[in-house]
Amino acid sequence: MxxxxxxxxFYKMHGLGNDFVVIDGRKRAFIPNPDQTKSISDRRQGIGxxxxxxxxxxxxxSVFMRIYNADGSEAxxxxxxxxxxxxxxxxxxxxxPTIETIAGILKTKRVNSxxxxxxxxxxIIDPCRAVxxxxxxxxxxxxxxxxxxxLTEKLDLISTVGPKVEKDAQFVDRTNxxxxxxxxxxxIRQRVWERGSGLTSASGSGACxxxxxxxxxxxxxxxxTVRMDGGKLEITWREKDGHVLMQGPHTLSFEGRFDL
Numbered sequence: 001m002x003x004x005x006x007x008x009x010f011y012k013m014h015g016l017g018n019d020f021v022v023i024d025g026r027k028r029a030f031i032p033n034p035d036q037t038k039s040i041s042d043r044r045q046g047i048g049x050x051x052x053x054x055x056x057x058x059x060x061x062s063v064f065m066r067i068y069n070a071d072g073s074e075a076x077x078x079x080x081x082x083x084x085x086x087x088x089x090x091x092x093x094x095x096x097p098t099i100e101t102i103a104g105i106l107k108t109k110r111v112n113s114x115x116x117x118x119x120x121x122x123x124i125i126d127p128c129r130a131v132x133x134x135x136x137x138x139x140x141x142x143x144x145x146x147x148x149x150x151l152t153e154k155l156d157l158i159s160t161v162g163p164k165v166e167k168d169a170q171f172v173d174r175t176n177x178x179x180x181x182x183x184x185x186x187x188i189r190q191r192v193w194e195r196g197s198g199l200t201s202a203s204g205s206g207a208c209x210x211x212x213x214x215x216x217x218x219x220x221x222x223x224x225t226v227r228m229d230g231g232k233l234e235i236t237w238r239e240k241d242g243h244v245l246m247q248g249p250h251t252l253s254f255e256g257r258f259d260l
Contacts, residue, residue: 006260011088012047012253015080017201017230018194019253022053022084026063030054034072036260041070047258050197053081061105062089062097069196076103077144079204079233083108083115083250090115103144116247119143119205122212122237133164135179139213143244146175146195147209151218155179155191162193176203180210182218189227201230208244211235 008030011022021040023030032040032052040046051067058064065085067075082099086108089097096108096115107118126140131148135157139149148165162177177193190210192203207226214220215237223236233248 007257008260009255009257010047011084011255012049013081013084013088014251014253015083015202015204015230015248016228016233018080018203019049020051020053020078020081020084021047021049022055022081022088024055026055026057029056032068037068037072038070039260040258047256050194050200051075051078051081053078053085055085058100060098061100062093064100067101069194070198071196073196074102075145075196077101077106077119077205079117079119079206079208079246080202080248080250082106082117082204083246083248084252086110086115086117087250087252101144111247114247114249116245117204119208119244119246121242122208122244124212124216127213127217129170131165131168131170133161133168135161138165139209139217140175141209141212143205143208145205146171146173147178147206148175149178149180149210149213151180151182151213153181155181155189158191158193159199162199166193166195176206176209178203178206178210178213180214180218182214182220183227185219185221186223187225187227188214188218188220191229202228202233204233204246204248207233207235208246212237212244 056064181189236245
């Protein structure tokens with residue numbers, strides 16, 4: 001009897017410490033169940049990551065990127081993972097790739113050693129939402145996935161307030177949570193509680209949400225530097241079409257192989 005092949009190659013990558021296990025499922029499909037995703041993401045008994053990223057074939061873009069949170073749930077978008085996947089695909093296709101997600105198609109552009117991602121338009125759902133657990137009224141936004149942003153100087157409260165707000169009943173699909181301090185008109189400090197993964201060092205889509213919240217409510221310029229625990233991203237909210245551009249680094253930590 002032929003033995004079933006379960007081994008998988010992977011790339012361990014990160015964007016500002018927001019880390020991923022990237023698996024190429026284009027030639028041999030890979031659809032992890034929640035327990036498998038949790039096992040891969042486990043930082044003591046698995047490889048360890050914030051999200052598991054699976055590459056699939058796409059009829060509309062260079063590749064389809066599927067995103068699984070550490071708790072096994074599926075996410076719509078991830079800006080840091082998009083830059084990491086863009087770097088892999090750029091080596092393969094020789095040009096800046098387009099990346100399809102369940103939230104839509106993202107265009108990328110190589111800028112020196114970094115990648116810029118057009119994250120598309122952002123929707124401001126509520127600029128002043130009352131959230132019982134929050135330190136201030138929240139700015140609620142969507143950029144393919146949900147975000148709840150608090151403008152506050154009490155950034156250290158994110159670890160205790162974040163999990164409560166994530167699961168607040170008014171957010172039907174849960175939400176990503178961000179605490180943002182405005183340093184000046186072109187610089188903000190941000191901390192991230194990521195839906196399904198917990199406290200993370202950075203978030204690409206979250207940086208977009210935090211920056212736009214600071215622009216709309218805090219009077220920041222339309223281009224800002226977002227300084228997170230893991231480093232900084234450059235965010236521009238383009239006036240002509242409302243698209244948000246995100247630029248930052250990507251890192252390949254190592255390659256490996258695992259058995260399920």
